[in-house]
Amino acid sequence: MRRLLIALTALLVLALASVAGAETIMRVTVEGKGSFTIALYTDKAPKTTSHIMKLAKNGFYDGQRFHIAIHSPRPYRVQVGDPASKSGNIDDAGSGGSGETIPYEETNMPNEVGAVGLSTLPGNPNSGDSQFYVLLGSARFLDGKYTVFGKVTDGMDVVQKIEKGDKIEKVTISEK
Helix, strand or coil: CHHHHHHHHHHHHHHHHHHHHCCEEEEEEECCCEEEEEEECCCCCHHHHHHHHHHHHCCCCCCCECCEEECCCCCCEEEECCHHHHHCCHHHCCCCCCCCCECCCCCCCCCCCCEEEECCECCECCCECCCEEEECCCCHHHCCCCCEEEEEEECHHHHHHCCCCCEEEEEEEEEC
């Protein structure tokens, strides 16, 4: 029954996204930094985007902290999505999630600056859940290994300032 509801939700999202050129966007507001906007690839990654949107609408990401922020030796990525990060001890974060895994979806979208991908356990592409990364630099060696489900379309300057421990105030989903 749960899989049927997820499938129906994904179909509804696809139908809504195709109406009048609508685009599904996710806005992430980071405390003290500003906000950035992610265009979600609902047509290319329907299971992943449906799952992420459900979590965002339920407030799952609100109050979480970025537990990874790699800026050197070259800009790489920031990552968020482990509920353990809400405790403030972000060193404990990195292996948790919502408890629902999402299978890998090949989108053929490149892992380039601003790409948003679903993190997985090493060697298991079907273990994605709630953790996602935003790339600060090109990482094409990740292509085909992680579901790229969106791209930052506004506020990349905010993403580039994110440090380990920075807190998300609010994540919202809307049609543009």
